[in-house]
Amino acid sequence: MRLKTEVLVLGGGPGGYTAAFRAADLGKQVTLVERYPVLGGVCLNVGCIPSKTLLHVAAVLNEAKEIKPAGIGFAEPDIDLEKLRNWKNNISTQLTTGLAALAKQRNVTVIKGVGRFISNTQLLVEDGDDTQTIEFAQAIIAVGSQPVKIPSFPNDDPRLMDSTDALNLERIPKKLLIIGGGIIGLEMATVYHALGSKITVVEMQDQIIPGCDKDLVRPLMQRIKKQYDNIFLETQVSHIEALSEGLKVSFGSASSELANDKGKDTPETEVFDKVLVAVGRRPNGHLIDADKAGVNVDERGFISVDKQQRSNVKHIFAIGDVVGNPMLAHKATHEGKIAAEVIAGMATEWQALTIPSVAYTDPEIAWMGLTENAAKAQGISYEKAAFPWAASGRSLSMGRKEGVTKLLCDKQTGRILGAGIVGTHAGELIAEAVLALEMGASVEDLALTVHAHPTLAETLGFSAEMIAGTITDLLIKKR
Template structure:
């Protein structure tokens, strides 16, 4: 597939080798189908190369340094020196291991790999354009197709990622040095995670957000815990302001913001990170040559199996809509691959957990109390603070809580909101409980290892029933 005018035929074509695409390709191959996977950049997609994995690597590294500096109450006195070049090398080694593993897994499962940019010729053929040493064009005809082209950062007027002083999240994760002053535009999960990283690396961080709070998708008592820790890191928030332009100065740059009332503010910086969200990558696909339809937000319309407006074309992951989560993409990839193999697919899970890797972490799944009420439930809520957790006390990190929401009549688990250390891990238990239609009693009577943070979930279940032992029942 390197020479011009080469062509192949395949049962299943997958476009994009991110966590949705490569999983779909492998599962389709496991169903005995001939599968071809086209990727224009790097196996593993944004998640493994420029998003989830490198950001969590940085978060782990900076957390380690931060915790060491603050461990004097444990009798530990340290002031670690951070070598950004070495940290970059370590981060790259992590991502390279994972992307290399994805390539090997695809090949081991019999998936044909093709490098290049895919564009539809019609609803059963694509053209692949390759660059570099393997430059040229080729064509692939297919019976069925899975589109998994992912998403890219949204640019805002006046802030072009082509300018070296304007960073996308990808640029920030590739930085070879720490700016003395960083302005972050956007206080969503990407902006908050990277603000925390660079504050712990020693940067002075200003966060500009048009809305009235950080992490607007989450309840106030959750975001309050994260904001408090951010304030301890000297991160300054400026809510109700939108970034309008930036200008060079003698000692760096300045970012201009404006309120709804037209009031301007100016923030000095060395770099500005724009993290206002992501948009689906569909513009390179040539969808006009097919019958695949987009919705008003620009995402590809799909049914519960990932099938688009064309019976034989599926779409999974970010390109198919919110939530833009890697694990959601992988789950959709499995469902779509099973559907196109005509093996009686499931309709997906009942709940998709989400996590924000701030300090402390946030883990949520299912319904909040308010959402449960809106759906007609009479919910009951149980909550357990980590300050009452023996394990949390032994780590000297007691911020946050675990909260469960359940149906007041049946006790069935409807959702959870956890903010605190390891929240991203703890929420998995509740996701399983929701999918298995478990109740508060099921969680409360499951013996949890002591001392662990997971006991907080058990105690929250007890609290919802008025039976908590290690916190007051209200």
């Protein structure tokens, strides 16, 4: 079969379907190729949405336990894994069904199959024994990424999981090792701990969630140190042996000088029921024969693009994980709209000043703009305020006082440079800071904005007041 289309979108994840829908809304004839039976990609099916569904369950379980000091006690939960899996899957199905309807309403042609370029104007789509060729005038590559696998590990053993396997909830292991102390690993640790697993986390860097400021990570670290069996930093897994009784894991130092030694306070070996590998994701740029279209793909699998999402081939665009970090769905959707609008002739380019990051752990951590680590490394002169949630009436009323809201601003102008929040609902709260930065707001603007009381949102205003010197909820020594 041969099909002609104005705009071909390869990949039906958040970036891909957003690009396809936006292009269709702008009058383009669009064909969307997706390898899986439903749209939504990793995010809707085996990523963001199912993980947040399970994290909600974890939050309910944890709150039920932690309300006991208030005189409210509950019996131990009865967890029906099959019902939990079905509930999680039904939520994803609701969203993917909605996407299918939206594609139909917009007359977007959706083709199931694996797409590979055969020229700079043709894509071959294979679905089992069926094949068809699509001729396109312009294309948007939105093929995403996949979990990194470590070749020396026993990857054929079902007890060795990636994030997709972990979300399947086949069973709850008694002892679970999570390799990688980043966002994905710690979110899965939150879920499995709430469901009853004993958790050990191993991370090569000197802190969990590398890249985030240490003061934001500290409240989470202090909480999970009490909950988990072990958290091993500056440590790596050197070997995994599959035994009948479990996976025998050998540990070593992450330092090259001490490569043959185990990390500090780390056992030489330990046996776990299951091991989750969460050491990052790699782009899928090498899986689509992009070279046959003349598109440059680097050795890691990334495709370089300009501010309009164009690759080195003028009529072929790329968006999402395959164009670089951060690998986040909300970045991909923004890029998808840009690519579609450029194809439709609009004068559009990437102008976002920041991309917020959120770890949906307990407590959540969210940050945007300039981090304090980056400010120091770049020699940027800044002022900082960190408002402790122990002084927040709303936080205390929820039984959670470990949070912090941090604000960075330019020392001369007061213009907001960055913000970080750790605490309950931090992922929701960071939006105000993102908008403030995008609008060029100053600390004074935030300090003079009336926030509802008592709310967690007002902690951002309090942080601004700390820098402005007008706060009354804390006693700040005059400088």
